[in-house]
Amino acid sequence: MSVDLGLSADQEAIADLFGGFFANESPTTVARAAEPFGFDAELWAKVIELGAPGMGTAVEHGGGGASLSDLVVVAEAFGKAIAPIPLLEHLAAALVLTDADVVSGETIATLAVRPADANGVWRLVPSGAVASVVVGIDGSELVAVRSAAPMVAPRNHASAPLADRSAREGERVVLGAAGDFAPVLDRWKVLTAAALVGVADAAMALGVRYVMEREQFGVPVGSFQAVQHGLADLPVMIDGGRLLTHKAAWAIDSGDAGINDWQLNDITDGSTLASMAYVFTTDGAALATDRSLHYHGGYGFSEEYDIQLYYRRARGWSLVLDDPSVECLNLADRLFGAREA
Amino acid sequence: MDFSLSEETLEFRQTIRDIVKRTVTTDVIDRMHTSGTFASPELNAELGRHGFFERAVPGLGKGDPIELWVLFNELEKAGAPYDGPAVALMIAGVVNALGTDEQKARIMPSIISGEAMVAMGYSEADYGSDVASIKTRAVKDGDEWVINGSKMWTTMAQAAKWLILLTRTDLDLPKHKGLTMFLLPMDTPGITVEPVHTLGTEVTNATYFDDVRVGDEAVLGGVNNGWRTMTTVLAFERGVMGGSNAAVPLLRHFHDWAASMGLLNSDVVRERLARSVIDMQVAALLTQRSAWIAASGGMPGLEGSMTKVFAAEAYQRISKWCQQMAGPAGLLQFHEEGAAGEGFVEYDARHSPVVTIYGGTTEINRNNIAERHLGLPKSR
Secondary structure, three states, X not given: OOOEOOOOHHHHHXXXXXXXXXXXXXXXXXXXXOOOOOOXXXXXHHHHHHOOOOOOOOHHHOOOOOOHHHHHHHHHHHHHHOOOOOHHHHHHHOOOOXXXXXXXXXXXXXXXXOOOOOOOEEEEEOOOOOOOEEEEEEOOEEEEEEOOOOOOOOOOOOOOOOEEEXXXXXXXXXXXXXXXXXXXXXHHHHHHHHHHHHHHHHHHHHHHHHHHHOEEOOEEHHHOHHHHHHHHOHHHHHHHHHHHHHHHHHHHHHOOXXXXXXXXXXXXXXXXXXXXXXXXXXXXXXXXXXXXXXXOHHHHHOOOOOHHXXXXXXHHHHHOOOOHHHHHHHHHHHHHOOOOO | OEOOOXXXXXXXXXXXXXXXXXXXXXXXXHHXXXXXXXXXXXXXXXXXXXXXXXXXXXXXXXXXXXXXXXXHHHHHHOOOOOHHXXXXXXXXXXXXXXXXXXXXXXXXXXXHOOOOOEEEEOOEOOEOOOHHHOOOEEEEEXXXXXXXXXXXXXXXXXXXXXXXXXXXXXXXXXXXXXXXXXXXXXXOOOEEEEEEOOOOXXXXXXXXXXXXXXXXXXXXXXXXXXXXXXXXXXXXXXXXXXXXXXXXHHHHHHHHHHHHOOHHHOXXXXXXXXXXXXXXXXXXXXXXXXHHHHHOXXXXXXXXXHHHHHHHHHHXXXXXXXXXXXXXXXXOOOOOOOOHHHHHHHHHHHHHHHHHOOOOOHXXXXXXXXXXXXXOOOOX
């Protein structure tokens, strides 16, 4: 028990395995081909072969027993590849679902990140268009609802398979009280943060590669200091986001209550760190994709270049929850206490 | 990744917190802001007496190297005067890494006891970011070196026992190669110190050298090897030792004032405070990473540049927010009635501009990141 900010040997192996898998099986042509719906069933079948959907489920339920810290490594590789599969939502929902078909991934599960409305409808559920099981809050209850995946999504910024889903129609199981959803949502925030780190990292790499290829005034545009300094802001947002995300996963994996002493900057509470990681990586992914797109010049604005794929997902993957400012206000309640009446 | 501190380090941290509570009184902070000397003899002596400086000297190996980070992070978060001991320990680390046995025996005890401060003489009036072009000369004369020239921004020279001094020893070699670092007593004849008053109340100095004579025992890290010595210093300076959580005490001051004024119900205030806490947490993690790299035997030069750019700009953003959110009360200085955060809001707005300048400007650090991390061509 002392500070070690490197990946464990197991995590290095996971990074190699999934990094290699996504590089081979999900180059950006796969994400493009899956647009606008945003789902590739063949790719999902391949991650089932890898055992990824049940990776985080306990061994006694037939899963891989991986820690959230391990899943963070998977999620970053997934984000880098902008893979068109519902892996993050499935991994988060699987925390409270132990059905064999979910653990294997044959049945796709997701989570409604916001509570159902008065009519019992979950609006714009991430991966809701392809999932047959949705976990979420309906009134005072945490429920799992099985119903046919609609397989159709409204056209959207991120080409994500979003859908409205009913919290009442279908095979409805009460899993617990609404408050029991918090760990599921925390897990999703951490995995989303990790994926956004991957998005930012890939976007930065695209930008750096492009500015070294593209020449103006007889030299690569990457030799201009104005361009260099804009890109130099990105590694720290990526590394900072990665450290914060891993700290959140470490805190959640530890199972300890943790503390929230912002006055001494001593924060080890998993939920707080999950929220912080989500906000910070949302900013990091937005900045990395903004800058990288901009340094592509006009080509960055064209559909032909890949940076636009990352630009849209950087926004889409985080906005499905809410305005990050709202998350900041929730965070403020945790840190400073609720408002005075 | 494991973010937990060992039991030993937690004890170390708790003792530092206790010492700070005991020695860093309101009077001490007041004195720091009126005298312009950011060091407290009481605090330093107490930390030295506990053997904490000895444990924390980079590379000396008396304690877990992560303790270097813990020590300065605690001092910074407490708002304690830490610039003096930070520089001293950084130089102790360099002496430990590059000094001769004789230098270690002569210099180290005074630093690790907490008694001796060190002033840094690198920049000159005409050479700041381009520090490798400095003109201060050291010329060999028999067994002695004769030093002539002047240095700028020699912070702590008014109180220091030692001076680390970058000189040009060979005019024929390329600019990075003809430099030699000296470490000499501040009371060596021929040295004159003139104060330079700053926006952030800390007094720095201009220091003049008029036929200053020292022997070979003052050469640190080898003749014409000064640039390597310099990069060793900078790797320690950027991020590991304080300079990353400056906004933590400000946030406490601002928060308490805002609470007393009923401002904590504002969405804008709440969001900005939450974002500020996130940034301070990230800055701490980046610094911790540098410390961990150093602890694992590496040299966190590039990571230090990244940390410095982020932490410095976060502190500036937060101090700007706090002053704006305080309105006119954010204009009032220490001891004025109604001053936001007991005057710290105004003080930090004055102090924060320096952090993107000293220890390598953000532009120099961005050059570093662009060239060494992103592999982009040298742009100057």
